Amino acid sequence: MVDVVGLLRNYFQQARKTAKLAELLATARSSTREAADRPLPRQNTLHRSVVKLLIEDYEAGASPYELAERYNVRRNTVGDTLRRAGFDLTVKAKRAALSEEQKAEARRLFASGATRRELMEMYGVSESTIRRALRSSVELTMS
Structure with a gap:
């Protein structure tokens, strides 16, 4: 008898959880953004992992222009990120000069x-x- 009571309790708890999930899903579907809504704000900061990759690529020789394109951010964001990491960007850009x-x-x-x-x-x-x-x-x- 104890096992049957436990099984029934578990069954009803799962049913309540399923009903709650269905309600959350319905709320999420009804709250999706419409095309006429205001656009989402632009991301102002990069995640630490992206900053680390950006710095590694810069040290490997990629230019800020290449990094901006590669990471789909503005050049100013790349420059600010590199300055915060301690790079001096006032030094003449590393240009592949021809002999x-x-x-x-x-x-x-x-x-x-x-x-x-x-x-x-x-x-x-x-x-x-x-x-x-x-x-x-x-x-x-x-x-």
Whole structure:
């Protein structure tokens, strides 16, 4: 008899819990946001684990621009996070500069028909770096 009473008590407790869950689910479904509702506020801080990954990537050589894109945050957020971690961002950005030999080779390749995009991929630099290298050839010929 004791076992039957225990089983019935357990059954009714489970039934009450199931009813409570159904009620919570109905409340959650009725309170979903509509498209016309105000947008959710933007996240202002990053989780500690994300900050740690961001710092590791920065130390590995990623630029703040790359980090902002990779972590889907603003560049200002990346800069603020790195400053709080003790990095001095006033130091000139680590730019993959081309040597004079590479610049001369890039000019020759561009003159022979290579595109800026191909040169960017070949040297692993940005378009502005290639543009400056090609522009310096024009400045040299004008002087």
